[in-house]
Amino acid sequence: MLFQALSTSPIDGEPTVSTQQFDLRPTAHPTEERIRAEILANPGFGRYFTDHMVHVRWTHNDGWHSAMVRPYGPLTLDPAASVLHYAQEIFEGVKAYRHADGSVWTFRPERNAARFQASARRLALPELDSDTFIASLKALVSQDVDWVPTPASEAEESSLYLRPFMIASEKFLGVKPAKQVDYYVIASPAAAYFKGGVKPVSIWLSSHYNRAARGGTGSAKCGGNYAASLAAQKEAEAHGCDQVAFLDAVENQWVEELGGMNLFFVFRDGRIVTPALTGTILEGVTRDSVLQLAADDGLQPEERAISIDEWREGVRSGEISEVFACGTAAVITPVGELISEDDRLVCAEGSGGEVGKSLRKQLLDIQYGRAEDRHGWLTRLA
Numbered sequence: 001m002l003f004q005a006l007s008t009s010p011i012d013g014e015p016t017v018s019t020q021q022f023d024l025r026p027t028a029h030p031t032e033e034r035i036r037a038e039i040l041a042n043p044g045f046g047r048y049f050t051d052h053m054v055h056v057r058w059t060h061n062d063g064w065h066s067a068m069v070r071p072y073g074p075l076t077l078d079p080a081a082s083v084l085h086y087a088q089e090i091f092e093g094v095k096a097y098r099h100a101d102g103s104v105w106t107f108r109p110e111r112n113a114a115r116f117q118a119s120a121r122r123l124a125l126p127e128l129d130s131d132t133f134i135a136s137l138k139a140l141v142s143q144d145v146d147w148v149p150t151p152a153s154e155a156e157e158s159s160l161y162l163r164p165f166m167i168a169s170e171k172f173l174g175v176k177p178a179k180q181v182d183y184y185v186i187a188s189p190a191a192a193y194f195k196g197g198v199k200p201v202s203i204w205l206s207s208h209y210n211r212a213a214r215g216g217t218g219s220a221k222c223g224g225n226y227a228a229s230l231a232a233q234k235e236a237e238a239h240g241c242d243q244v245a246f247l248d249a250v251e252n253q254w255v256e257e258l259g260g261m262n263l264f265f266v267f268r269d270g271r272i273v274t275p276a277l278t279g280t281i282l283e284g285v286t287r288d289s290v291l292q293l294a295a296d297d298g299l300q301p302e303e304r305a306i307s308i309d310e311w312r313e314g315v316r317s318g319e320i321s322e323v324f325a326c327g328t329a330a331v332i333t334p335v336g337e338l339i340s341e342d343d344r345l346v347c348a349e350g351s352g353g354e355v356g357k358s359l360r361k362q363l364l365d366i367q368y369g370r371a372e373d374r375h376g377w378l379t380r381l382a
């Protein structure tokens with residue numbers, strides 16, 4: 001491990017107690033309990049943030065150093081910092097779940113750590129080792145543990161959403177990998193990603209935009225991919241849709257993913273199909289878990305190319321009985337409609353299909369400690 005402990009003095013942001021690796025610099029102005037309780041009662045998604053954040057710096061000469069948990073607050077960045085000009089940035093999405101006994105756990109963080117490393121390689125950023133990545137989640141959640149919501153019932157899907165990210169902070173306008181990089185983790189109490197909870201979402205099929213091309217950054221979790229999806233997302237919203245679906249950039253016929261979620265198609269004969277990872281699709285942790293849970297249930301998971309025509313014809317003929325989206329933030333969300341310039345396809349009514357509902361329940365039951373963690377997916381954070 002790379003970091004050294006440090007101690008002392010209780011001024012805002014000054015070092016006090018050390019954790020295993022992260023110097024703790026607690027805020028002198030924690031959120032009042034009453035205000036925190038109000039936020040936790042209705043957190044929405046990504047609107048409120050906890051009292052602290054993790055920060056670790058990397059420099060070309062010294063590697064990773066100065067790891068700390070410090071008060072949450074604005075960053076000081078030079079206006080010439082390369083992230084602001086060339087988008088050298090990556091991020092992750094991870095959730096912390098409170099179990100009935102009060103303990104706090106996270107789900108398959110080693111997969112997020114591995115993906116973060118793969119994203120770093122693609123964006124020419126330094127890799128952060130998996131132990132430090134997981135320790136950073138533990139350090140922040142231990143400090144802000146009171147911000148992890150306690151779900152009021154099994155139907156409530158509240159958690160603390162953790163957002164690790166890495167930015168190129170070197171002051172330099174030449175186009176080259178930065179020699180100074182900062183890693184942060186911030187945390188945000190979260191309810192369901194979509195307003196209105198779990199109900200089928202409507203999808204706009206983008207015909208003007210593609211998300212990714214082979215050799216590009218489609219399989220990396222980098223801000224640029226999401227920035228590039230926003231014009232299409234705006235188009236989706238202008239058509240009254242919740243999300244946008246992208247097709248491949250070469251033939252414009254193979255289904256890839258939504259703006260921030262993977263897609264699954266449930267066939268009446270027991271097959272469950274998701275687009276294969278061809279380098280243009282994000283390797284979702286929820287996607288991988290759904291493939292495993294579906295196989296456990298005796299379904300036949302298939303990772304393969306699926307065309308927009310197969311989607312449309314399959315739903316129209318009844319061969320495809322359900323379509324759902326999945327991701328850390330969205331968990332499993334049924335797709336209700338697919339809308340495009342010249343077509344409207346109803347994929348689900350009511351609260352979605354039985355297979356998606358069952359997989360969603362199984363996943364949440366494992367995450368919240370209500371079912372046996374038979375695949376060893378959970379890691380305790382606090």
Ligand code: COI
Nearest residue numbers: 093094260327328329330
């Ligand atoms: C996640 O599911 O964690 C993501 O990063 C997707 C984002 C659109 C919220």
